[in-house]
Amino acid sequence: MHNKEKGALFISDKILITFSYCFMVLFSISVLLPFWTVIMDSLSGSALKSGARLWPEEFTFNAYKSVLSQKTLLVNYSNTLYRTIFGTILCIATTFFAAYPLSKKNMPFNRLLTYLILFTMYFSGGLIPQYILYKNIGLMDSRLVLILPGMFNAYYILVMRNFISEIPAELEESAFLDGANDFVIAVKVYLPLLLPIFATITLWSAVALWNEWFTAMIYIQTQSKQVMQVLLRRMLIEAQLAALYDDGTTVVQQTEDAIKAVTIIITILPIVCTYPFAQKYFIQGLTTGAVKG
Amino acid sequence: MLMNNISARSNAKQKQSLGKRIWRYRYMYLMLLPALTAMIIFHYVPLYGIQIAFKKFNAVAGIWGSKWIGLKNFQRMFNENTFLNVLRNTLWISGLKLFISFPCGVIFALLLNEIGNLRLKKVFQTVSYLPHFISWVVIAGIMRSVLSLNGPINQLIELFGGEKVYFLTKSSYFVPILIISDIWKGMGWGSIVYLAAIAGIPVELYESAKIDGASRLQCMFYITLPSIMYVVAIMFVLRTGNVLNAGFDQIFNLYSPIVYDVADIIDTNVYRVGLINIDFSYSTAIALFKNVVGFTLLLVVNRVSRNKLQYGV
Numbered sequence: 179m180h181n182k183e184k185g186a187l188f189i190s191d192k193i194l195i196t197f198s199y200c201f202m203v204l205f206s207i208s209v210l211l212p213f214w215t216v217i218m219d220s221l222s223g224s225a226l227k228s229g230a231r232l233w234p235e236e237f238t239f240n241a242y243k244s245v246l247s248q249k250t251l252l253v254n255y256s257n258t259l260y261r262t263i264f265g266t267i268l269c270i271a272t273t274f275f276a277a278y279p280l281s282k283k284n285m286p287f288n289r290l291l292t293y294l295i296l297f298t299m300y301f302s303g304g305l306i307p308q309y310i311l312y313k314n315i316g317l318m319d320s321r322l323v324l325i326l327p328g329m330f331n332a333y334y335i336l337v338m339r340n341f342i343s344e345i346p347a348e349l350e351e352s353a354f355l356d357g358a359n360d361f362v363i364a365v366k367v368y369l370p371l372l373l374p375i376f377a378t379i380t381l382w383s384a385v386a387l388w389n390e391w392f393t394a395m396i397y398i399q400t401q402s403k404q405v406m407q408v409l410l411r412r413m414l415i416e417a418q419l420a421a422l423y424d425d426g427t428t429v430v431q432q433t434e435d436a437i438k439a440v441t442i443i444i445t446i447l448p449i450v451c452t453y454p455f456a457q458k459y460f461i462q463g464l465t466t467g468a469v470k471g
Numbered sequence: 472m473l474m475n476n477i478s479a480r481s482n483a484k485q486k487q488s489l490g491k492r493i494w495r496y497r498y499m500y501l502m503l504l505p506a507l508t509a510m511i512i513f514h515y516v517p518l519y520g521i522q523i524a525f526k527k528f529n530a531v532a533g534i535w536g537s538k539w540i541g542l543k544n545f546q547r548m549f550n551e552n553t554f555l556n557v558l559r560n561t562l563w564i565s566g567l568k569l570f571i572s573f574p575c576g577v578i579f580a581l582l583l584n585e586i587g588n589l590r591l592k593k594v595f596q597t598v599s600y601l602p603h604f605i606s607w608v609v610i611a612g613i614m615r616s617v618l619s620l621n622g623p624i625n626q627l628i629e630l631f632g633g634e635k636v637y638f639l640t641k642s643s644y645f646v647p648i649l650i651i652s653d654i655w656k657g658m659g660w661g662s663i664v665y666l667a668a669i670a671g672i673p674v675e676l677y678e679s680a681k682i683d684g685a686s687r688l689q690c691m692f693y694i695t696l697p698s699i700m701y702v703v704a705i706m707f708v709l710r711t712g713n714v715l716n717a718g719f720d721q722i723f724n725l726y727s728p729i730v731y732d733v734a735d736i737i738d739t740n741v742y743r744v745g746l747i748n749i750d751f752s753y754s755t756a757i758a759l760f761k762n763v764v765g766f767t768l769l770l771v772v773n774r775v776s777r778n779k780l781q782y783g784v
Binding site for chain 1: 489492493496498499500501502503505506507509510512513514515516517518519520521523534582583585586587591594595596597598599600601602604605606608609611612613615616617621622623625626655658659663664667686687688691719720724741742745746751754755758759761762765766769
């Protein structure tokens with residue numbers, strides 16, 4: 179790579195490199211600083227009068243103790259976990275079993291089915307027809323609404339189909355001649371070769387489900403079925419800190435910021451801790467055109 | 472007679488062979504079943520409900536039983552200033568994102584490419600992805616406190632002798648805040664495609680340019696940028712097909728009635744008309760308008776992309 183060499187000959191090069199480093203450093207700070215102040219808030223025991231903290235004031239873990247002992251939080255957190263785990267398993271299974279047949283160009287109706295799937299990415303009935311449907315089929319205030327609608331994802335299916343298409347067909351043919359049926363071939367021959375793309379789609383789906391709030395917000399009314407993102411929305415956006423303290427505990431004003439901060443931290447922690455080590459998988463599939471005809 | 476016989480036979484043969492082919496693929500169709508069932512229920516059945524856009528929806532009578540009113544909902548849309556304003560906001564915010572935040576991904580990739588220290592490069596890259604993984608609920612929550620009257624930004628303004636501003640309630644500040652936070656959240660992630668394209672440029676190009684005495688800046692403008700221009704063009708075209716999506720999650724978590732004049736977009740309007748005002752038919756009409764226009768736009772964009780860039784369905 180040309181950029182490994184240090185000695186720059188031109189003044190313009192020195193300016194360019196200096197500018198690039200400055201830009202990257204400043205941007206990184208702008209990304210990290212807000213999260214840093216949230217961490218500091220979570221460890222502070224006094225109310226923040228103005229500005230932001232770079233260090234904790236009256237260091238304490240009290241906010242953590244208080245938040246983590248709330249039943250609402252624990253219940254909503256486990257709902258998010260439930261949703262992410264089961265939703266992802268369901269999604270990845272559905273995706274694989276749809277993508278594999280669609281990678282077989284000779285299958286009758288392949289093109290028709292592909293177009294039907296593609297169409298769902300670009301046209302929908304809109305919010306209200308969906309709302310009426312969910313209400314009619316009993317998804318209103320049901321835990322199933324948190325996982326079922328996500329099981330079909332056209333984009334994931336097409337990305338995985340493209341990956342499978344790149345595997346030589348001889349593999350399938352020889353297995354077929356040995357008398358194995360398509361289901362066995364899909365699971366025993368192909369699946370082991372697809373672990374990287376499985377990782378990618380598992381991560382995509384898991385992050386999407388973990389972060390999803392709109393469906394949960396409009397279809398789930400019972401607090402004990404609700405997920406973290408909606409609880410956070412009520413606390414941060416609708417400024418109802420009491421959402422967390424349904425048992426009637428009154429929050430001391432001093433710890434309001436700390437309590438919000440703790441809730442943010444424990445909600446984003448699993449993702450923040452995972453993505454740096456799984457970048458390779460997140461990125462894979464983004465760069466191969468998903469929508470090849 | 473003979474002709475009839477032949478065509479009947481060939482028909483039968485064709486039918487049989489299609490039937491046989493389907494039978495050969497029976498396990499495949501079985502595997503497709505869960506996905507197709509979910510697709511029909513969650514994506515095709517709701518299309519049936521679109522008809523209420525042309526009806527006066529009555530919850531007791533249901534979708535089918537409600538009375539037809541023709542195009543009244545659509546007439547109302549174009550007679551109401553609210554909708555026209557919403558449409559203008561959508562296009563304005565979307566357009567600004569397309570022309571300001573979209574190029575930022577390209578610029579970020581070019582600048583990151585100038586970082587010689589590979590360790591640092593990896594760190595910068597990883598940090599830049601962070602906002603992408605955090606939901607708008609959390610980011611908007613943090614932004615609300617950063618931009619509040621007692622937040623750090625206002626503290627700085629006060630320090631320099633300025634007047635405190637309640638940013639999120641000022642129409643003139645709201646859209647710039649949307650654009651800046653959109654850049655902040657998406658720049659790193661948006662650069663991935665271009666970084667991959669840059670990694671694919673043959674090293675020889677740079678080596679021979681260096682021998683010819685080219686500076687890095689010249690390499691950037693005459694080798695790197697032209698080499699990734701094709702990818703940039705594709706991404707740009709794909710984004711234009713999405714111009715009616717101005718960013719629901721972002722706006723919904725940041726706006727308030729006081730800035731509706733500049734912040735209300737089609738998606739937020741559909742939500743409020745439908746689920747807050749409970750005007751099901753009108754909400755569906757607005758959503759249908761968006762879907763039809765958006766879909767048409769996509770077809771056009773796809774055609775352009777296929778013909779000019781050889782990329783498309």
